Amino acid sequence: MPKKKNKQRKPSPRTRVGQNRAHADRDVVGISNHRGDINYFYADAAPQGAASMAAALPPVEAGFTGREEDLERLLAALDPANAEGTAAVSVVGMGGVGKTQLALTAAHQTLGQGWFSQALFLDLRGYTTPVNAHRALQSLLHSLGVEAERIPEDGDARAGLYRATLAARGQEWGGPVLVVADNASTPDQVTPLEPGPGGHRLLATSRERLGGLPARRVDVGVLNDAEAFRVLATDLRLTDPDDERAHDVEGLTQVAKACAGLPLALRIAAGQLKNAPDLEPEPLAHALTQGADRITRFTDHRELGAVFDTSLARLPAEQQDLLTLLGMLPGPDISTTAAAVLAGTDETTVVARLRGLSSSHLLTGSKGRWEMHDLVASYATTLAGPRPASRLTRARRRLLDYYTDHVTAAAQHLQALPGDDPPEAFADREEALGWLDAQRAVLINTAHLAHQTGHIRATIELPLKLREYLDMRRLFRDQNTITRLALETAQRIGDRLNEAAAWNNLGLALYEVRRFDEAIEAHTRARNISQQLGDAHREAGSWGNLGLVLCEMGRCDEAIDAHTRARNISQQLGDAHTEAMAWNNLGLALRETGRCDEAIDAHTHARNTFHLLGDAHGEAVAYAGVGTSLGRIQRWEEATVILEWSVEFFAEQHDQHSHGQACYELGLVHYRSGCPDQAIPLLEQAVELLAATNDPHMHAQARQALDEAAT
CATH class of the missing domain: 1.10.8 (Helicase, Ruva Protein; domain 3)
Structure with missing residues (x-):
């Protein structure tokens, strides 16, 4: 089943080591499920809470006019009766020519005429901070209702799921879907977004001709x-x-x-x-x-x-000053609160300035967030010349510190367990997660800006504190990239403690994309540095994470040794939670070598400790491990009771991956105990669930078991 990174999460099949409540500034330990497949599940990763650049269709700016002929041509291209074998239409023209408003106007009219049941809008930001197709597909899938843990990492698989989901939603919603992809700069950004059959359409806007995209093109020029x-x-x-x-x-x-x-x-x-x-x-x-x-x-x-x-x-001096400061923005937009920090003033004052810039059409604002057209942003970057560099530097430092402080506070909320007292920057975990979702693109760019400008604290702390969130949203490419920035900076300044943390987090990201050899090297480096520093807690975490990778590679004896070391160190430290995770992961490795009685003892020890700590997630994962191990030694009745409970628990938690694994294990118990009729429905459910959660290895095993049970 899915893994469990921190105590507050719902069960995943194993546990990894990262930050826990006793050491919120340190690494993370993971926990493995009864089968041993590591795949995090987060109950909060439902579509409505997902970080997504895709959204419902924005309104058209008031006063849209002057494009009657272009609008007529675009509507003709979008008309389902004129599809002519292509599902894509591109609006092409120079920057500032009004492509976006034309596309939005046409999209709203097609909805009004009933050509499409729904429309999704996605800004690819091709000329500022480009969104690649991989990220765009993830965002669109979130908006189409696909949970984060179901989205494949493989690009072709992700595109396939996108087309299949569009087909399904079209049937549910009573008609095809229109996807508007604004501001593309290369064909690679949009070609994977082609929707496939079913009448769905892709409407892209670009300054380029997008020659690699098979699309009907509508060229837009300046107004007469x-x-x-x-x-x-x-x-x-x-x-x-x-x-x-x-x-x-x-x-x-x-x-x-x-x-x-x-x-x-x-x-x-x-x-x-x-x-x-x-x-x-x-x-x-x-x-x-x-x-x-x-x-x-x-x-x-x-x-x-x-x-x-x-x-x-013609702007007042304070608005001129703010526009100059906004030229330093690390991301595509900024919140009112962050703008106040940047300007060194209060929100009431900065809102008046922002509204002034908006009334001059230099900014657009909605729901407390403000953004500039990329040409305005380019202009704003040229304004700092005659101003004192120290003043701009202080403003930028304020903004970087603000983002770093809030990411740190948000991370503590994501990791908090009952009884913890996270910072008051956020009311609760849901608010912290919502802030991270809204700021995601800004925060990734902030990490790069901090690195470029030599802001050491933000370069190191932002990536390390974002690990929890990026892992939750399965943004492993971003995690890999910005963690390397933290790693390089920590190495350059001789910060061995954070170097170890960065190696650990990098190893977790590499593991998730199945780059096992690199993950082992990363965790080994983290372990060695921790040993040299005498940091026993981080050493235990590194041993645990190393053990998970070794077990996944079939090196189970080495994994047993690694988990035993993690357990022993945690015992010496009095860190009960990390010790419980080590016991559970040790049970997994023991079972894989056929030492099932010892595995049952290890999982039971872990379950009891999790129960005492109030960690229901860890307790459920460990209990499922007991059930799986009992099934391996043919104690059918006991295994059935536990695994039936596991199936119900994970279904209630909407944890599809763990649910699928529990169905698989329970199906195996029924099949091997001579009850194939009871096994087949469970294995069918396992195949369906595991196919939806991007676990090809487990899915193949469930399919094979189903074929055997059905013959």
Whole structure:
């Protein structure tokens, strides 16, 4: 069954060593289930709580206009009657030309016409912090209701599950699904998102032609003068229906020409007019034209550079200052709270500044989070030049410290057991998990920014504290990457304690992607450093994690030795929880060598200790281990009672992987005791559950057992 990393989790098949309540700043120990397959389960990993970049379709910005012909062409391409053998449509055009709003408008209209039952939106951020297809598929699967532990790590398997899930949801929801993938920069980002048969469609937007994507293409250019005038006039009327400047055709047309028909530039210019009721269109157009002659940094968007400069000049000083600070953002967006930290002020003050930038169309905000168009973000990065470097450095340090402190607090909530008193930064575990989900992309980028700028604390602590969360969401690639940043930094500054922690966490991530030889090397390094430092607790954890990998590789005698060492060290330390995990994992290794009576004793010892500690998860995992071991020595009735309880328990916990393994073990007991009719339904259920939880090895064993029972 799935593994259990920390005491508060629901049972997984084994235990690994990581941070526990007695040593919240140290590594993690794992626990193995009765079968020994390591695969974490988190009850909180349901789709509604999942970290996901995919979401329901955002609304169209008010005042969308000027794209009637393009909209007609796009709707024709999306019309199910015109599929012509391709499920993908791409909207292609230069940056700032309004591709996203056109795509959203078309998507909303297709829903209104009943062409699709649902639509999902995904920002691939191809020109800021690109989201690869692997991550995009994970996000889409979360949004389609797939639990985290069911999502395969293999790319082809993940894409296959995505297409199968789309097909199933289409039947449930009464029609095909539209997937909108915004801001793609390469075909590799979107090709795996093609939905397959069933009428589902993929609508992608990009500045590139995405030649590797078989799609109908709708090219979008700049607006002509008449269309651009309508954009400006409509925007002015939205704010003030009586604004006379909306009727100044000549002046607004000059502004439109100065903006070169780019919708982004037009909206920002309209923002300048709305924020300055005394500003007439003609003087603004003149300023923009002069600016365009001066601007060189935006070689492909000279008009945008002029618009940005003139817009910046009209902002109050505190808004100019905030825009400069936002140019240092480590991620695609920022919360109001983090913006206040960055600016060194309170939330009430910073909200007023953020809203000012939003009214100038330099930011967009929703539900307490703020983001910039990537071209605005590029411009903001150029603003720091004349400002004192020390001031910007202090602001960045405040932000990095804020994220590090909150990740640390959130990690303690994720690890907390009954009776623990985690930090008050979050009300409870659910709030901490929700914050991590919302900040996920920002936090990964923050770790990279900290490394690039030499912020040692954030470079080391952020990755190490994020281990628990990244493992929960099965983001092992991110875990691998940022843990190596922490490892390199710890080695460079001679921080042996955190070097050992980084090796341990890296070993756990490598194990999950089945890079066993590298995982053994990592855990061995962690163990050796811990021994040199005299850190017995971390040494015990490293022995335990090393034992799990050895057992998975079939080196069970070495695994027994490793788990015995982990148990003995934990006993000497008086660390009952780590000792219980070591006993349970020792039982697994003993059973694999045929020493089932000793395995039963080990699992029972672990179960009793977990019970005394109030760890129901660990207790259930250990009890299932007892049942499996009893089945191996043909004590059928006792094994049946325990495994029937395990099947029920794991089903109630919505732990599909452990549930599938329990069904498999109980099915084996019935089959081997001469009751194939009772075995077959259980083995069928095991095959189904294990297929859904990305365990090809266990799934193959369950399939083989089912075939044998059915013959």
